[in-house]
Amino acid sequence: MTGLLTDLYELTMSAGYFEAGKSAEWGTFELSIRRLPKNRQYVIAAGLEQALSYLLELRFTGAEIDYLRSLPQFARVGAGFYECLREFRFTGDVDAVPEGTVLYAGEPMMMVRAPLMEAQIPETYLLSTLTFQTLIATKAALIVQKAGGRGVVEFGTRRAHTPEAGVLGARAACIGGCIGTSNTLAGFRFGIPVMGTCAHSWVMSFSSEQEAFRRLQDVLGPHTIQLVDTYDPIEGTRRAAALGRPLWGIRLDSGDFLALSKQARAILDAAGLPDAKIMASGDLDERRIGELVEAGAPIDVFGVGTELATSADAPSMGAIYKLVEVNGRPTAKWSEDKASLPGAKQLFRFPDHDVLALANESCPPGAEALLRPVILKGQLVEQPPIRKVGQADSLPVLHSDALTVLIDQIRMERK
Secondary structure, three states, rough: OOOOOOHHHHEEEEEEHHHOOOOOOOEEEEEEEOOOOOOOOOEEEOOHHHHHHHHHHOOOHHHHHHHHHHOOOOOOOOOHHHHHOOOOOOOOEEEOOOOOOOOOOOOEEEEEEEEEHHOOOOOOHHHHHHHHHHHHHHHHHHHHHHHOEEEEEEEHHHOOOOHHHHHHHHHHHHHOOOEEEOOOOHHHHOOOOOOOOHHHHHHHHOHHHHHHHHHHHHHHHHHHHEEOOOOOHHHHHHHHHHOOOOOOOEOOOHHHHHHHHHHHHHHHHHHOOOOOOEEEEEEEEEEHHHHHHHHOOOOOEEEOOOHOOOOOOOOOEEEEEEEEEEEEOOOOOOHHHHHHHHOEEEEEOOOOEEEEEEEEOOOOOEEEEOOOOEEOEEEEEOOOEEEOOOEEEEOEEEEEEHHHHHHHHHHHHHH
């Protein structure tokens, strides 16, 4: 985890903290959701595992330090700063909500408390990994809800913005409720169930569709999913059904999924294969899936790629990382439309609403404190469990009286 994987200004500010004698000062930074993504009423928090790994493994190599020395922005920085980077370790504390937690606008996802340099440098990476995976997990949750209990498999690596985004996107999609992924590396790294069929190239490489189906069945046995729409989806289904068991099912990748799935179901049932499943894939999103489910399409599993792996209708989120305390003194930003709330905070969840409170407030009866300690003094305390994503309804966000009083006091002092 290289310390250079950050924006330059995180490093120039760190040099400034060092030169100004502020290295021993502790800052509390809050990573929160300023505004929800487009078309979203909530988000599903994801990416914490990668965020914690980054903080625990963050280092600067000699070559990286030499590179910083060569930059004109660091020409006036003393040698002591580079020695500090050579020994750099994260020694602070982190509180965070478990992955899979439903969050709303204005709510914190993570609190980082550490010496200013140690808390400043991670800003870019933390925002990137938490925002990206949260977007994908949220999109997955929307799709899964529309699927109405039918399985959704993540198929999007080839459409993801980088191969690594495909791996992490697969992980986030499963946090959002997907039953598996086509990404083999994600399966290896994270223990996610992997699922695959074949490409049209497999079918086209044989002299007949029937031979292609038979050969695939010889290899995969009960895991065989025949791709039936290379030439004619109805004839393809008949040929797959004629081979009989072992067969998991068929996949439709184009055409009128409602009509084709009904015809395919009838063919499979008539062939004595009532347990053979039907998968549909191809430019699906929550809207199309919802329409198919409402219309009664006998589709058992949906494979979703592009729309899920890129969160296509909402590819960005207004997450922010703001300083809220220095050595216990509350700080806040007052810019128009970008004001921040001062003080370290806790988020209490009741069955029907949330309360955003100060970190030192006691948990009210009937509430759950969502921000949990995960790193203390630079050591991992707990890898929070991933919550099972369920039906998420919009909850009103309330602010505690103590926080409101504090905000009013600071505003009065500012005036």
